[in-house]
Amino acid sequence: MTGIVFDLDGTLIDSAPDIRAAANAVLAAEGRAPLTLAQATHFIGNGASVFVTRMAEAADLPDDPDTHARLLTGFLERYETAVDLTRPYPGVPEALDALAASGHTLGLCTNKPAGPTRAVLAHLGLSGWFKVIVGGDSLPVRKPDPAPLLAAAERLGGAALYVGDSEIDAETAQHAGIPFALFTEGYRKRPAEQIPHDRRFARFGDLPRLAGDLLGSTVS
Ligand SMILES: O=C(O)COP(=O)(O)O
Numbered sequence: 001m002t003g004i005v006f007d008l009d010g011t012l013i014d015s016a017p018d019i020r021a022a023a024n025a026v027l028a029a030e031g032r033a034p035l036t037l038a039q040a041t042h043f044i045g046n047g048a049s050v051f052v053t054r055m056a057e058a059a060d061l062p063d064d065p066d067t068h069a070r071l072l073t074g075f076l077e078r079y080e081t082a083v084d085l086t087r088p089y090p091g092v093p094e095a096l097d098a099l100a101a102s103g104h105t106l107g108l109c110t111n112k113p114a115g116p117t118r119a120v121l122a123h124l125g126l127s128g129w130f131k132v133i134v135g136g137d138s139l140p141v142r143k144p145d146p147a148p149l150l151a152a153a154e155r156l157g158g159a160a161l162y163v164g165d166s167e168i169d170a171e172t173a174q175h176a177g178i179p180f181a182l183f184t185e186g187y188r189k190r191p192a193e194q195i196p197h198d199r200r201f202a203r204f205g206d207l208p209r210l211a212g213d214l215l216g217s218t219v220s
Pocket residue numbers: 007008009010043044045046047048051109110111112113166
């Protein structure tokens with residue numbers, strides 16, 4: 001089994017500034033104060049709809065279905081093209097390159113909707129690495145349900161590792177029965193020691209060797 005599946009927000013890319021900007025445009029239109037970067041970062045992880053619920057709560061907006069639908073539509077409209085403030089974490093392209101060179105096929109399983117996922121990957125020149133992309137709206141369920149990760153794994157012919165930054169990713173990997181590598185510099189809410197993982201790393205430069213150790217592949 002050579003497949004490796006990645007989470008996106010807080011793992012491969014630091015996208016919180018763009019997500020915050022999309023949220024703050026919606027809040028401005030509602031006459032509300034902006035979110036701080038720390039707030040926006042904390043609200044990421046369970047997909048767009050949950051993000052909007054948390055955003056509305058922070059801004060003291062009502063939580064009725066009509067308001068939620070209006071806020072979510074406005075957020076998704078802006079999110080679709082929110083790419084300018086997002087950067088890959090240092091060493092990401094090189095690590096993907098090294099993993100591919102050592103024979104791994106790569107996939108993505110994210111709770112970010114598929115539209116913004118494809119837009120940001122294209123903008124950053126990262127699309128070409130991934131043989132499969134499963135977004136937060138690709139299936140009727142999203143992480144921590146294991147179905148999206150299992151779907152990505154199946155399309156890679158099996159996955160030997162899931163790489164993510166959050167409690168949700170750890171739980172998803174456990175449910176799917178796939179080993180988990182935790183990137184410690186993303187958007188996790190708890191200390192790394194409290195998040196179940198098989199391996200953890202703080203620098204992408206360390207991932208190819210870590211994957212090699214874990215999976216018995218040779219890193220070139
Ligand atoms: O967009 C989110 O809420 C989370 O995205 P992620 O699954 O790539 O971390």
